[in-house]
Amino acid sequence: MSLRLATRRLAVSARSANPVSSTPTPLWSVSVGPSVQRRHKWAANIFKGWGKPKNKDAASSSTADPVTSQLDDPKSREQFLEKSMYSGVEDNIFQDEIEAPSKGRPEAAPGGAEVEQKTKENMALIVDPDPRSRIRWQRKKVIKMVQNNGRLSKEERIRMNERELLHKSEFMATSVKKLTMLARQIAGKPIDEAILQMKWSKKKFAAEVRYYLEEARDLAIAQRGMGLGKVNGETLAKPCKIQTQKGKWLEVEDPTSIYIAQSWVGRGPWRGKRIDYKGRGRMGIIRHPSTSTLPNSENTISNLC
Numbered sequence: 001m002s003l004r005l006a007t008r009r010l011a012v013s014a015r016s017a018n019p020v021s022s023t024p025t026p027l028w029s030v031s032v033g034p035s036v037q038r039r040h041k042w043a044a045n046i047f048k049g050w051g052k053p054k055n056k057d058a059a060s061s062s063t064a065d066p067v068t069s070q071l072d073d074p075k076s077r078e079q080f081l082e083k084s085m086y087s088g089v090e091d092n093i094f095q096d097e098i099e100a101p102s103k104g105r106p107e108a109a110p111g112g113a114e115v116e117q118k119t120k121e122n123m124a125l126i127v128d129p130d131p132r133s134r135i136r137w138q139r140k141k142v143i144k145m146v147q148n149n150g151r152l153s154k155e156e157r158i159r160m161n162e163r164e165l166l167h168k169s170e171f172m173a174t175s176v177k178k179l180t181m182l183a184r185q186i187a188g189k190p191i192d193e194a195i196l197q198m199k200w201s202k203k204k205f206a207a208e209v210r211y212y213l214e215e216a217r218d219l220a221i222a223q224r225g226m227g228l229g230k231v232n233g234e235t236l237a238k239p240c241k242i243q244t245q246k247g248k249w250l251e252v253e254d255p256t257s258i259y260i261a262q263s264w265v266g267r268g269p270w271r272g273k274r275i276d277y278k279g280r281g282r283m284g285i286i287r288h289p290s291t292s293t294l295p296n297s298e299n300t301i302s303n304l305c
Contacts (some may be wrong), residue, residue: 048136163224164261167216171268171290179291182209183263184277188244191217191227191258209293218260229256265293 116122128134152160178298182203186194191213198210220226229235239251268290276284 007269054226062264163220163226165216165220165224165226167219169208169212169292171292172208173271173288174291175289176265176267176291178203179205179209179265179293182206183265183293186213186260187263188246189260190223191220191260196262212293217258226254227254229254263293265291268292 124131181235182198182201182205185201186209187196189197195210195213195217197214198206217227221228234256235254236252239253240255241249243249271288271290273285273287276286278284
């Protein structure tokens with residue numbers, strides 16, 4: 001027969017039998033047998049005393065090092081750092097090798113060859129590599145101007161009077177059809193009105209178009225000096241009227257105001273493709289497009305009036 005009693009009860013009975021004892025109390029276990037509990041001095045903190053020298057001589061030797069004691073002072077550390085980082089050439093161990101080539105190098109003669117200056121004859125090979133073709137082109141333009149009796153075309157007059165900026169955007173993950181609607185919406189409008197239209201538009205990529213419009217406006221002001229009529233005092237005493245591409249008349253007080261003359265959309269590279277599974281074992285391929293506007297779609301920003 002085996003005695004079936006709980007181990008906890010056996011421990012309690014053993015303590016009651018020997019209330020005062022200096023030796024560790026054995027605990028009886030039915031399966032294991034007698035076990036003894038022992039306590040060690042390092043049981044509370046196992047990392048106590050780690051990293052410290054075992055004897056006092058080692059600690060005293062580390063403090064006795066003159067370099068270590070010198071680096072304890074903040075001023076000494078700063079001087080040592082400055083000397084190591086900004087040391088002169090005289091402190092270099094290769095001082096002899098550095099001075100040797102400079103001593104053997106001959107000095108430049110006072111009457112030496114001078115640097116060749118850039119003149120028209122010297123730069124002709126680069127600036128005008130084919131003079132015969134240039135002369136033929138100039139002759140053709142003069143003949144055309146005489147035939148037109150000095151009249152300028154509309155495009156030439158616009159280019160003479162207006163400044164323009166062509167700005168391109170990055171390719172966006174959308175189709176040409178979707179972006180064309182936004183491009184038509186901003187074409188022919190002043191830059192501020194176009195930005196306002198994109199701000200309240202519900203289209204997904206209206207925010208992207210608005211970002212590129214603001215970027216184009218900043219570049220036009222900074223690089224081409226457009227839109228600075230009020231700052232430079234170039235406003236008109238009497239507002240002039242102009243007609244937009246859609247037939248709408250606008251009154252303009254500042255002749256340097258910025259508007260969007262054209263807005264184009266261009267297709268970019270395919271971003272990827274996936275298989276479109278169909279019935280009866282058939283399948284197709286769906287390709288994901290990318291499109292750019294104002295950017296590869298090219299947005300021309302010109303001055304009014």
